[in-house]
Amino acid sequence: MHYRNDDTMGEPSPNKGRSxxxxxxxxxxxxxxxxxxxxxxxxxxxxxxxxxxxTPDSEQPESLVDIVLxxxxxxxxxxxxxxxTVLDAVRDRLNMSxxxxxxxxxxxxxxxxxxxxKRVLSCLTLAVMTxxxxxxxxxxxxxxxxxxxxQAAFVTCDGFQCGYCTPGQIxxxxxxxREGHTGSDTEIREFMSGNLxxxxxxxxxxxxxxxxxxxxxxxxx
Amino acid sequence: xxGFQFKAxxxxxxxVSSGADTAFIAGGTNLIDLMxxxxxxxxxLVDLGPLSFRGITLDSAGxxxxxxxxxxxxxxxxxxxxxxxxxxxxxxxxxxxxIRNMATMxxxxxxxxxCGYFRDTDSPCxxxxxxxxxxxxxxxxxxxxxxxxxxxxxxxxxSDLAVALxxxxxxxxxxxxxxxxxxxxxxxxxxxxxxxxxxHDIRSGEIITEIFVPAKAWASRSGYLKIRDRxxxxxxxxxxxxxxxxxxxxxxxxxxxxxxxxxKPWSLPVVAEALKGxxxxxxxxxxxxxxxxxGARTLSQNGFKxxxxxxxxxxxxxxxxxxx
Numbered sequence: 001m002h003y004r005n006d007d008t009m010g011e012p013s014p015n016k017g018r019s020x021x022x023x024x025x026x027x028x029x030x031x032x033x034x035x036x037x038x039x040x041x042x043x044x045x046x047x048x049x050x051x052x053x054x055t056p057d058s059e060q061p062e063s064l065v066d067i068v069l070x071x072x073x074x075x076x077x078x079x080x081x082x083x084x085t086v087l088d089a090v091r092d093r094l095n096m097s098x099x100x101x102x103x104x105x106x107x108x109x110x111x112x113x114x115x116x117x118k119r120v121l122s123c124l125t126l127a128v129m130t131x132x133x134x135x136x137x138x139x140x141x142x143x144x145x146x147x148x149x150x151q152a153a154f155v156t157c158d159g160f161q162c163g164y165c166t167p168g169q170i171x172x173x174x175x176x177x178r179e180g181h182t183g184s185d186t187e188i189r190e191f192m193s194g195n196l197x198x199x200x201x202x203x204x205x206x207x208x209x210x211x212x213x214x215x216x217x218x219x220x221x
Numbered sequence: 222x223x224g225f226q227f228k229a230x231x232x233x234x235x236x237v238s239s240g241a242d243t244a245f246i247a248g249g250t251n252l253i254d255l256m257x258x259x260x261x262x263x264x265x266l267v268d269l270g271p272l273s274f275r276g277i278t279l280d281s282a283g284x285x286x287x288x289x290x291x292x293x294x295x296x297x298x299x300x301x302x303x304x305x306x307x308x309x310x311x312x313x314x315x316x317x318x319x320i321r322n323m324a325t326m327x328x329x330x331x332x333x334x335x336c337g338y339f340r341d342t343d344s345p346c347x348x349x350x351x352x353x354x355x356x357x358x359x360x361x362x363x364x365x366x367x368x369x370x371x372x373x374x375x376x377x378x379x380s381d382l383a384v385a386l387x388x389x390x391x392x393x394x395x396x397x398x399x400x401x402x403x404x405x406x407x408x409x410x411x412x413x414x415x416x417x418x419x420x421h422d423i424r425s426g427e428i429i430t431e432i433f434v435p436a437k438a439w440a441s442r443s444g445y446l447k448i449r450d451r452x453x454x455x456x457x458x459x460x461x462x463x464x465x466x467x468x469x470x471x472x473x474x475x476x477x478x479x480x481x482x483x484x485k486p487w488s489l490p491v492v493a494e495a496l497k498g499x500x501x502x503x504x505x506x507x508x509x510x511x512x513x514x515x516g517a518r519t520l521s522q523n524g525f526k527x528x529x530x531x532x533x534x535x536x537x538x539x540x541x542x543x544x545x
Contacts, residue, residue, distance in 0.1 A: 063224045082227035082266070085253070105254050109319060118293075118322045124253045125323070128227050129246070129268055172319065179318070193453035194317020 065128050071096070072140030080127050087111045087122035090137055098138035098167050102196075109195035112168040112175075113137050119175030121194075138167035141174070150174050150212040157208035161199035169195045173209045182213040222256050229268045237397050237426045239267045245428055246270075247289055248324035250316070251332040259342050260333075260349060274327070274430045279304065284434040288327030292382070293318070295326060305434060307443035307462050311385035314447045317454045327429035329382045330393070330406070331421070335456055336376035337361060347373045348417040355417075363522040364456070367530075369484035370518045374417030377481055378410065379456050384480035385445055387488050388462035391434045397427035406432075410485035417484075439466035439474070446537040447480070448529060457481030459530040461537040465501070472496045472505070472542075479513070482530050489513055492534065506538040 063082045068075050069089060078093055087104075090096045090113075102110030104123045111123040114136040122135075141148035150173045153159070160166040172195045176182060181191035188206050197205065225244075230236035236245070244263035246252050247270060255261040275287035279300045286295055295301055296312035315321065315329070338344040338356045345353035357365055357375050365375040383406065391406040409422050434440075443464040449455040460480035466473040475493040478486055495509035513534055514527045539545070 063226060065227060082225060083222045105257060106250055106320065109317065112319055119319050120323045121250070121319045124250050126227070126246075126249065126253065129229075129249070129270060175322075176318065181318070190453050191318050194319045 067128055067131050069094070069127060069130065069135060070133065071135045072137060073134075078127070082126065082128050084127045085123055086113065086115075086125045086127050086130055086135060089127040090122065090135070096137055096139050100164055100167055102165065102168070107196075108165070108168075109172055110165050110168040112171040112195065114171060114175060117178070119172050136171075138171060141170070148174070149215045150177070150208070153208040153212035153215070154205070157204045157211060158201075159204045159208035160197075160201050165195060165197045165199075169197065169205055173205075173212065176209065177213045177216055182209055185210070223259065223262045223264075225263055225266045227266050227268070229271050231271065233272055233274075233396055233428070233430070236267055236269060236272065237428060239265060239426065241425065243267055243426075247328045248291070248320075249328075250320050250324045251328065255333060255340070258340055260340055269428060277301065281436065282433075283436040286326055286432040286434070288325060288429040288431055290326050291322060292316070292324050292326065292329060293321040296321065303441060305385075305389065305440050305443065307385045307388060307440070307445045307464060308382070308434070310445040311381040311447075311460075311462065314445060314460075315381045326382070326432055329380055330386075330409075330429065330432070332380055333420075334376035335379050336365065339376060348376060348413075348420075351416070351418045358520065361522070362520040364458070364481075365520055365523050366484045367482050367514070367517040367519050367523060367526050368479075368487045369412050370520070371413045371415065371417070371484075373415055374413035374484065375520060376413070376417070376484060378483060378485050380486065381445065381447060381457065381460060381480055383410070383486040384460060384478045385443075385462040386432065386434065387486040388443075388464055388476040388478035389434050389437065389440060390476070391432055393429050394431040394433060395423065395427045396430045397424050399424070401430070403433075407486070407488055413484050437464070440464055442467060442541060443476075444537055444541040446533055446540065448533050459526055459533040461530070461534045463534070463537040463541045465496075465538070465541050467501055467542070470501050472499050472501050477513075477534060477538075479530055479534065482517075482526050489534075491515065496538075501542040501544060503539065503544055506535055506542065506544065510535045510538070 064079055065082050066079050068077050076094055080089060087099060087101055090099050099113055099122055100110040102108035106121050106124045111121055112119050113122045115130060116133050141151055150170050154170055172192060176191050181187050185206050188209050242263055243265040246266050246268050274289045277290060277298050278285045292312050296309050302309045336357055338346045339348050344356055347355050355374055362375060366377045387407045393404050393406055393409055395402050404422050411419055445462050447457050447460040449458055457480050459482055462478045464476040475496045477492045478488040491512050492509050495512055499505035510531045513531045517527055
């Protein structure tokens with residue numbers, strides 16, 4: 001799926017003027033993509049690719065679609081390949097890297113976002129299918145400098161170690177609390193089972209969700 | 222992922238006349254995954270989302286569920302929870318909360334097997350490439366079927382929902398270029414035989430529009446038990462959908478279907494028959510369950526499913542029948 005890297009090039013960087021980690025990584029990705037294109041023989045010989053001949057995008061102009069994504073309240077017009085997922089659109093096209101790509105196959109929950117208020121997996125959602133819907137990512141939770149109660153609870157309860165699964169955990173937790181599935185530790189664990197944490201921060205994640213749920217119940221909404 | 226033309230359906234008749242090599246997408250939780258793996262490579266994708274096959278209605282005939290209803294919404298519907306607990310429980314034990322928010326009822330019934338060889342395009346697979354062979358018969362087959370196995374395929378059907386719906390004698394309403402028709406869900410799923418690539422009694426262009434569960438007053442005494450390697454977010458090793466009609470402590474009628482063990486959702490009328498007229502107790506349940514694995518064909522790694530499926534049914538019967 002190297003076509004994504006080409007999309008990133010030529011887009012204005014939010015970090016103009018300073019050399020960010022994100023900018024460096026996207027340059028590196030673009031470089032590796034061009035190396036891949038320059039070495040088709042080596043690519044064809046690779047065992048993982050041998051049964052997957054890739055059709056160049058240039059042969060499929062009909063698959064480009066004009067869409068408007070509504071992310072965190074803002075409308076974002078984009079021209080995307082119909083294959084682009086919400087995950088790739090927000091990360092690579094809108095430069096919002098808070099939503100994480102873990103397995104990219106719907107097994108880990110790292111890419112969880114809210115669509116029309118419901119927690120879903122952005123890696124299995126095509127961007128073209130979300131027009132007119134409200135997408136909320138981790139970047140859309142805080143009110144200015146004030147963290148969302150779930151974000152604050154993850155900090156106070158130490159609900160993470162490496163942090164990679166955390167945006168997905170937090171978005172899923174927001175959904176879990178809204179759905180009313182925080183009645184017990186067992187219920188929280190069951191309804192959060194779609195979010196894996198390889199560091200094993202589960203006990204603290206459960207604590208954080210309990211704390212945030214209590215706080216949010218008390219809040220006037 | 223291969224490129225495809227995308228189109229949002231406007232009307233049902235427009236959707237069903239999209240032509241060959243069209244894949245229909247609703248929740249996308251299975252299809253997008255398989256497209257990323259190059260297991261499914263449609264050139265056209267039609268989004269059924271805008272169509273109106275929605276709603277959950279309960280009338281004197283039974284329960285009508287629009288095919289585009291989300292799994293989570295059906296699982297939490299108070300009428301489903303009360304009148305058809307086996308459906309609600311099977312749904313809640315499926316996948317994860319996120320996937321249940323995305324996946325539709327119709328899509329759930331159309332999901333493909335989790336067989337590792339099917340999902341790996343570098344492996345032969347008679348389901349994916351007819352005639353290429355079945356490595357699972359002699360290979361990694363711990364998760365595979367013991368019922369309905371042929372010399373071509375031993376892949377299990379992965380849906381929990383389908384097991385519950387088969388136990389309730391459910392019917393699918395389909396719409397295609399030639400009009401509408403109804404198929405009993407149990408018959409909708411085909412045995413692999415020599416053609417494991419043909420999985421459903423569905424014709425070119427047809428879509429599922431409604432799932433109909435015929436009225437059964439006693440369906441409120443039902444339950445779904447799922448046994449798996451992990452407590453949550455995992456496919457079944459074995460599962461049992463049990464529906465009991467009790468007159469006092471006498472079993473008037475019963476429905477039993479099992480999952481994780483069949484090449485299709487597997488109903489066990491022989492167990493149900495053995496229960497009829499008996500007193501609902503541990504001995505009667507155990508005696509009936511003994512016949513559950515008749516005709517099973519085990520493979521090198523899945524012999525354990527014979528005893529596990531019997532124990533699964535026994536426990537499900539005991540829980541639903543209120544027998545400790």
